[in-house]
Amino acid sequence: MSPVAPTSLRTLLTLAWPVVVSRSTQTIIGLADGIMVAKLGESALAATTTGAFNVFLVLIAPMGVTFVVSSFSSQLFGRGDLPGARRYAFYGLGVALLTQVAAFISLVPLDAGLALLDHSPEVRMLLSSYMRIRLLSAAFAIGLEALGAYYGGLGDTRRPMVANVVVMVLNVGLNWVLIDGRYGFPALGVDGAAWASVIASAVGFLGFLAVFLTEGRGLERSPLRWSEFVRLLRFGIPSGLNWFFEFLAFNVFINVAVASLGTTALAAIMAVFQLNSASFMPSFGLCSAGAILVGQAIGAGRKDEVPRIVSLTFRTAAVWQGVVGLSYVVMPLVLLAPFVYEGTTSAEFMDVAQRMLMLSAAWQLFDAMANTLAEALRAAGDTAFTMWARLIIAWAVFTPVAFLGIRYYGWGDVGAMLSVVLYLGLLALVLWWRFRSGAWRRIELVEPVVI
Numbered sequence: 001m002s003p004v005a006p007t008s009l010r011t012l013l014t015l016a017w018p019v020v021v022s023r024s025t026q027t028i029i030g031l032a033d034g035i036m037v038a039k040l041g042e043s044a045l046a047a048t049t050t051g052a053f054n055v056f057l058v059l060i061a062p063m064g065v066t067f068v069v070s071s072f073s074s075q076l077f078g079r080g081d082l083p084g085a086r087r088y089a090f091y092g093l094g095v096a097l098l099t100q101v102a103a104f105i106s107l108v109p110l111d112a113g114l115a116l117l118d119h120s121p122e123v124r125m126l127l128s129s130y131m132r133i134r135l136l137s138a139a140f141a142i143g144l145e146a147l148g149a150y151y152g153g154l155g156d157t158r159r160p161m162v163a164n165v166v167v168m169v170l171n172v173g174l175n176w177v178l179i180d181g182r183y184g185f186p187a188l189g190v191d192g193a194a195w196a197s198v199i200a201s202a203v204g205f206l207g208f209l210a211v212f213l214t215e216g217r218g219l220e221r222s223p224l225r226w227s228e229f230v231r232l233l234r235f236g237i238p239s240g241l242n243w244f245f246e247f248l249a250f251n252v253f254i255n256v257a258v259a260s261l262g263t264t265a266l267a268a269i270m271a272v273f274q275l276n277s278a279s280f281m282p283s284f285g286l287c288s289a290g291a292i293l294v295g296q297a298i299g300a301g302r303k304d305e306v307p308r309i310v311s312l313t314f315r316t317a318a319v320w321q322g323v324v325g326l327s328y329v330v331m332p333l334v335l336l337a338p339f340v341y342e343g344t345t346s347a348e349f350m351d352v353a354q355r356m357l358m359l360s361a362a363w364q365l366f367d368a369m370a371n372t373l374a375e376a377l378r379a380a381g382d383t384a385f386t387m388w389a390r391l392i393i394a395w396a397v398f399t400p401v402a403f404l405g406i407r408y409y410g411w412g413d414v415g416a417m418l419s420v421v422l423y424l425g426l427l428a429l430v431l432w433w434r435f436r437s438g439a440w441r442r443i444e445l446v447e448p449v450v451i
Helices: 009-038 042-079 082-106 110-115 121-153 158-178 190-218 226-261 263-299 303-330 332-339 347-380 383-407 412-437
Strands: none
Touching (some): 009 042, 009 158, 009 190, 009 332, 042 082, 042 190, 042 263, 042 347, 082 121, 082 190, 082 226, 110 121, 121 158, 121 263, 158 190, 226 263, 263 412, 303 332, 303 347, 332 347, 347 383, 347 412, 383 412
16 A cells, blocks of 8 residues: 555645745745845845855755655655665765765865956955855755755655754854854854854754664664665756756856846845745745655556646645745835845945846746746656756856847846746746656656566
């Protein structure tokens, strides 16, 4: 008998709300970083938010690999093979260790790479220092994702939520102490925000790892298999590259195209992107929950239920992102208020940021559709197609359109935001076509049972 119950809205929301909370903690951390350094000036705000985005670019590929841990654990759990699902958690931790090695290597060309970008000298200096500190915690960040993906695949989304809430509380608290200098600590400014993230990630991961290892003592031991780790990489690397190439395109978009508009425009769009994470992360949490249900249904041999799960997930995510998009149009100044400090925030910043935030409402439903379909296809093991779809649309359409429009045709901040709308609209359309084709039904993610 399958351990997986039929899917309903209540099932989806019960599974999703801890994931939404978990992803929202990341949003709160990003907002707290931006808000707490905004008082230091536009250069500090631009460096902190851009630095966080750049660090995320380094981590997004291995993070995408660990997302597939959930695909394996959900399908194996649907099949009733808990020891097999647990093995994939260890493989995810192996990916975390490899990520830390890669992060250390990336420090070598960091300053040379930043020197090629159009940042002011002050922003470049703050950006370099912030990133060097943040990259010390690469293994902790990916390890948290790996363990969260494992438990999520089992349908236990509350343990990852607790771990992420702990990280959030520590991060925000340490921001307050280290950025301004309280309780005898020096005022570290932008570096303080970076150290807060490192310390919070380390504490959260080590605590979560202790829980995982303690729970394993009473379970049947199952030796790790090299062939399974290779299988994880086979499906996980396309998933990681999928996310990497998309975020690399956005990184070029921000650091090359938008940065050419000046520090004010750069600070404005990063503030807008921080606010947009308020719609992306909870929606992504819903889509991740839907993907868990997709994986469990496939593992239990109920592939015909998958389209209904995907439809339910999209409609739920669309309601959320639609409401958020409406708020961007109705009250942009209220939402931007936390980034405003008298004496350091210019009128130009508010004008540009307000316009960008209102335009970002146009991509909310496209974002909900693209996330829903991409996560469902990932759960089914259809990771290569989504990688190529994002790669082609991001680099053959989005990047050249945004670069040429902003740098040579004078589209300015309006053109920047409309380029994002174009990208997400095309991606949603292509992924919808792929899902409708039914190609995912023929993919065997986990090894078939030999009878």
